[in-house]
Amino acid sequence: MNFDQMFQTQLDALKEEGNYRVFAELERACGDFPRVKSHSNGSPDEVTVWCSNDYLGMGNNPTVMKAMMDTVAACGTGAGGTRNISGNAHHHKLLEAELADLHGKDAALLFTSGYVSNWASLSTLGSRLPNAVILSDSLNHASMIEGIRHAKCAKVIWKHNDPDDLDRKLAALPANATPIVAFESVYSMDGDIAPIAEILDVCEKHGAMSYIDEVHAVGMYGPRGGGVAEREGLMDRITLIEGTLGKAYGCVGGYITGSHALIDFIRSFASGFIFTTALPPAVAAAATASVKHLKESQWERAMQKRQVARLRARLDAEGIPHEHNASHIIPVMVKDPVKCKMLSDILMDQFGIYVQPINYPTVPKGTERLRFTPGPLHSDEDIEYLVMALKTLWKQCAIAHAVA
Numbered sequence: 001m002n003f004d005q006m007f008q009t010q011l012d013a014l015k016e017e018g019n020y021r022v023f024a025e026l027e028r029a030c031g032d033f034p035r036v037k038s039h040s041n042g043s044p045d046e047v048t049v050w051c052s053n054d055y056l057g058m059g060n061n062p063t064v065m066k067a068m069m070d071t072v073a074a075c076g077t078g079a080g081g082t083r084n085i086s087g088n089a090h091h092h093k094l095l096e097a098e099l100a101d102l103h104g105k106d107a108a109l110l111f112t113s114g115y116v117s118n119w120a121s122l123s124t125l126g127s128r129l130p131n132a133v134i135l136s137d138s139l140n141h142a143s144m145i146e147g148i149r150h151a152k153c154a155k156v157i158w159k160h161n162d163p164d165d166l167d168r169k170l171a172a173l174p175a176n177a178t179p180i181v182a183f184e185s186v187y188s189m190d191g192d193i194a195p196i197a198e199i200l201d202v203c204e205k206h207g208a209m210s211y212i213d214e215v216h217a218v219g220m221y222g223p224r225g226g227g228v229a230e231r232e233g234l235m236d237r238i239t240l241i242e243g244t245l246g247k248a249y250g251c252v253g254g255y256i257t258g259s260h261a262l263i264d265f266i267r268s269f270a271s272g273f274i275f276t277t278a279l280p281p282a283v284a285a286a287a288t289a290s291v292k293h294l295k296e297s298q299w300e301r302a303m304q305k306r307q308v309a310r311l312r313a314r315l316d317a318e319g320i321p322h323e324h325n326a327s328h329i330i331p332v333m334v335k336d337p338v339k340c341k342m343l344s345d346i347l348m349d350q351f352g353i354y355v356q357p358i359n360y361p362t363v364p365k366g367t368e369r370l371r372f373t374p375g376p377l378h379s380d381e382d383i384e385y386l387v388m389a390l391k392t393l394w395k396q397c398a399i400a401h402a403v404a
Helices: 003-017 062-075 090-102 114-128 142-151 163-171 196-206 260-269 281-296 299-318 337-351 380-396
Strands: 035-038 046-049 107-111 132-137 154-158 178-184 209-213 240-244 254-258 330-333 369-372
Touching: 046 380, 062 281, 090 107, 090 254, 090 281, 107 114, 107 260, 114 132, 114 142, 114 178, 114 209, 114 240, 114 254, 114 260, 132 142, 132 163, 142 178, 154 163, 163 178, 163 196, 178 196, 196 209, 254 260, 299 330, 299 380, 337 369, 337 380
Parallel strands: 132 154, 132 178, 178 209, 209 240
Antiparallel strands: 035 046, 107 254, 240 254, 330 369
């Protein structure tokens, strides 16, 4: 058999649909973010990043960088293996205590990424709790979907951000079911925010476990960066809060927080924790410094909020169509995969603006978009330049403007 031909046939089809992904080759430099060096053919040597999930620029924060470098000097680079084999690094325990405090929970558990923390936790809960049924929001992230699939338990999909539909679905479950309601606070592609209080009301009415993914919210919302649930005073009502260290905290890793028994249960049974090499101590130290900093500092969140509002206002003024939501994520709607990729390429090559096109299967066909995430390190001049470029391309490419 010609396996390469089989591979190439499907790759060619992906390209023809306009959904083939090309990754820009970029090199971050300390102190310059959101400007980065580009090694991609045809682009300027320096480009401005507009789609990073390093939402607050903490990957360049001097305190965070120093914590990582000091710990490398003191402890070396790797963790030496799984925590089951190599033991708990002291820095792992310090970070878990910091995260438990952030969310007002008894304990926390680290994973190598937010993807793994969702996959491992949901698969373990679904596979080991008796008569488990996971009720999943219809727009949940791929990591949650994969965890539910791996759990091999019963699943029910409820309408996106619809507590009434969730109520109906929970009411229809058998009396002996163990219901687990899984949803996100901020949805990364549309940027909409879940009605958390109403969802929790439904969970409590039916005795369901609540599982919230706050990966796009931790560090960003709440007086200490505990997420939307902290901002709304709801953390104590949630069974399990999952988050990431790879977005607003500018590092890498995922985590869950909850009661002592819950965390020990996942620690003891989750293969995605037990058999995976632990985060390097230096990464844990840097993340701890980042979490501590954002518990105290309001500047990053305030400036980020200001720049988001400014970009939205300028897009509105120029009639550039974007999804209106209450979050920091600005999806500029193109609704055509070929044009979306073309716009991304032109922005990069001619204007030095990097924004990755978001096409199927990340979003449904016909909803292709450019996803912008303004941060505190984007200047007003950066915003004006971006809007000017988009205005120019919208005319050149004959894309519909927003209706006033």
